[in-house]
Amino acid sequence: MNKNILNMAEMDRRALLKAAGMGALALTGAGIASSANATPEDAAAYINKMTGGASGTANSGKVSIKLPEIAENGATVPITVSVDSPMTSGDHVKHIHIVAEGNPNPEVISFNLTPSNGKAEVATRMRLGKTQNIVAAAVMSDGTVHTNLKNVKVTIGGCGG
Amino acid sequence: MAVKPPRVKVPKKATKGDLVNIKTLISHKMETGNRKDKKGEKIPRLILNKFEVKFNGAEVFSADIYTAVSANPYIAFFHKAEASGTFNFTWTDDKGKSVAISADMAVS
Numbered sequence: 001m002n003k004n005i006l007n008m009a010e011m012d013r014r015a016l017l018k019a020a021g022m023g024a025l026a027l028t029g030a031g032i033a034s035s036a037n038a039t040p041e042d043a044a045a046y047i048n049k050m051t052g053g054a055s056g057t058a059n060s061g062k063v064s065i066k067l068p069e070i071a072e073n074g075a076t077v078p079i080t081v082s083v084d085s086p087m088t089s090g091d092h093v094k095h096i097h098i099v100a101e102g103n104p105n106p107e108v109i110s111f112n113l114t115p116s117n118g119k120a121e122v123a124t125r126m127r128l129g130k131t132q133n134i135v136a137a138a139v140m141s142d143g144t145v146h147t148n149l150k151n152v153k154v155t156i157g158g159c160g161g
Numbered sequence: 162m163a164v165k166p167p168r169v170k171v172p173k174k175a176t177k178g179d180l181v182n183i184k185t186l187i188s189h190k191m192e193t194g195n196r197k198d199k200k201g202e203k204i205p206r207l208i209l210n211k212f213e214v215k216f217n218g219a220e221v222f223s224a225d226i227y228t229a230v231s232a233n234p235y236i237a238f239f240h241k242a243e244a245s246g247t248f249n250f251t252w253t254d255d256k257g258k259s260v261a262i263s264a265d266m267a268v269s
Contacts, residue, residue, distance in 0.1 A: 118241025
């Protein structure tokens with residue numbers, strides 16, 4: 001655990017160095033940081049893969065994410081995602097993907113729903129390594145994709161080290 | 162594998178048309194593969210990667226689980242009560258081992 005905290009402090013310092021534009025040294029640091037954690041680009045690429053490249057409608061109001069603003073313990077962060085859908089056989093939510101932009105791996109969980117769910121609302125608990133954005137993407141039965149994004153502050157990371 | 166049996170919360174009775182909230186919890190370490198042991202060697206990944214729910218034999222809900230889901234995975238979802246029947250819940254881990262539990266619901 002101590003080692004873990006040290007590692008995180010190290011990463012923060014690298015991020016600071018990068019921000020201050022300290023040349024080659026900072027660049028090396030950034031390289032290490034990006035191999036350890038996913039970036040928003042990785043998360044976007046993953047969503048693209050899972051949704052078959054369908055262009056998403058961001059913040060269309062269809063998807064809502066319930067998350068604590070500050071997660072004291074990154075090892076268990078409760079999340080509830082609900083999607084506005086009648087859940088009939090003709091118009092329902094097929095998948096809900098939850099993606100963490102700053103974790104070592106962006107994927108968190110993918111729910112596969114059917115019309116017999118009646119209501120498109122799912123809940124779970126996840127691990128978060130650091131303060132980051134959480135993206136929820138809902139794939140509807142007609143192939144359209146709706147996404148939403150929410151930031152969560154993590155006091156103690158929960159991904160191990 | 163899970164030492165304790167998984168827990169599921171399914172109402173015994175429901176009225177037709179009700180939206181029933183089903184909650185599940187299973188005890189599992191969900192080893193991410195990122196952690197290291199005291200010798201500094203990586204602890205191999207071992208997580209539950211699949212959760213499936215069948216109602217009277219037909220798949221009604223499933224989830225693909227990745228390493229970012231917390232230890233002792235909790236998953237909750239809804240089910241529209243249309244007919245009486247049995248839910249079958251199955252969790253499968255990276256080694257292909259699975260744990261299953263069932264629960265009955267009477268719909269009037």
